[in-house]
Amino acid sequence: MSAIVSLRGVSKLFPVQGSKRTQRTEAVRAVDDVTLDIEEGTVVGIVGYSGAGKSTLVRLLNGLERPTEGQVFVKGQDISSLPEGELRKVRAGIGMIFQQFNLLKSRTVSGNVAYPLKVAGWPKDKIKPRVDELLEFVGIADKAGSYPRRLSGGQQQRVGIARALANAPDILLADEATSALDPETTRDVLRLLRRINKELGTTVVVITHEMHVVREICDTVVMMESGRVVEAGPTYSVFADPQSDSTQRFVSTAVHGTPEPDTVSRLSAAHPGLLVSIGISETAPTPLVAATFERHGVGSSVVFGGVTEIQNKILGTLTYELTGSAAAIDAALADLGDVTAVERQIPTAAPAESALPHLPAPVPANAGE
Ligand SMILES: Nc1ncnc2c1ncn2[C@@H]1O[C@H](COP(=O)(O)OP(=O)(O)OP(=O)(O)O)[C@@H](O)[C@H]1O
Ligand SMILES: [Mg+2]
CATH class of the missing domain: 3.30.70.260 (ACT domain)
Incomplete structure (x- = not known):
C-alpha cells in the first residue's frame, strides 16, 4: 500500500480579532503540526469534538485551504504552493460531500449531477449517459427529473454523492455526510460509501463525531483534539485499546463497557x-x-x-x-x-x-x- 495523501508538519492558523481593548489580531491554530499518511484504497475516519480541526484538515487535503506551515502531498504532488489553476486540476480528482448536501435548488437531480461534467468540459452527448450511469449506481435513477426539495435527506445525499463521483475522483471526502440523516438512512449512505470504496477503489475520508459510523465502515481512525492528531491506527486496535482519554470517551459510545x-x-x-x-x-x-x-x-x-x-x-x-x-x-x-x-x-x-x-x-x- 502507498499513501495517496501525505501531510508533513501541517499547521493552519486563522487570524481572529482580539478584544476591542487591545485591538490586537490573534491567531487560532485550527490544525497544529499534523503529520499523517492516508493509504490508497482505504476508508479513513477523522474523529474529534467540535472545533478539533477536522473540517480544516480536510479542506487542506483538497486545497480549499493552504497550510500556514508544512506540506500537503496528493498523489505525490506537493499542493501547498501550487498556483490556483493547477490546484483546480488536483481538486477535480477529489470529490466532496457535505452535511447539508449543498445541491443547486434550481436544477433537477440530473442537472445537479451534470453540472461538474459541464464545468469539466465534457461533450454534451457524453454527459447524459454518464449522469444516468451515476444515478443508477447510487440508486436514484427514478428521481432524475425531480428537484432537490422534493427529495428526502437520504435521496439528496445520494445526489450529492453522484455529483461528487461524476469526474471519477480517486479520493472522496465526506464532511459529516450523515449527521443530518436518521439512523436507517445513515446506514444506507454508509453502505453506499463502502461500496464506492470496494467497487471503484476510491479512497474515502469520512469526518464524523459518531463512532458507530467509524465502527461500520472505516479501516483506520484518526483522532483529533485541539488541531492535533492524538491517535491514529487500524479501527479495531483503536477501539480495542484506545490510548488517549478523549479516544476512550468516543469509543465508549459505540462499544459495551462495564456497568455503572x-x-x-x-x-x-x-x-x-x-x-x-x-x-x-x-x-x-x-x-x-x-x-x-x-x-x-x-x-x-x-x-x-x-x-x-x-x-x-x-x-x-x-x-x-x-x-x-x-x-x-x-x-x-x-x-x-x-x-x-x-x-x-x-x-x-x-x-x-x-x-x-x-x-x-x-x-x-x-x-x-
Ligand atoms: N475560516 C476560519 N476563520 C477563523 N477561524 C476558523 C476558520 N475555520 C475554522 N476556524 C477555527 O478553527 C478551529 C477548527 O475548526 P474546524 O471547523 O476545522 O473544526 P471541526 O473539527 O470541523 O468542528 P465541527 O465538528 O464543529 O465541524 C475552530 O476553533 C474554528 O473556530
Ligand atoms: Mg467541521
Missing part, C-alpha cells in the same frame, strides 16, 4: 453470585471465556453487556454472574487475567427500592449490534 455503579447495585440485588466484567476481544473470545469457567468448575451466566463486530472481529464487555467455590473462581479469573481485562463488580450501595423493577434484561453474548 448503580447498575452493579441493581444487578447484585437480583444475582447473588459474584459479578465479574470480562473484556471480550480477539484474544479473549466468548468461547474461550466459557471454556475457562467450565475447566475450573465455575458456573457462569451473562447478566449485562454485549459484544459488537469491528472489521469482522469481536469486541465488547460481558458481565457474568459466577457461582462455585472461591478458590475455583480465583483460579479461573487468574487464567482470564492473563489474556484480557477482568474486573470484579462489588456493589457500593444498596439499590433504591424503586430501581429494582428497571433491571435491564440480560444481553446474550452473541447479541451483536
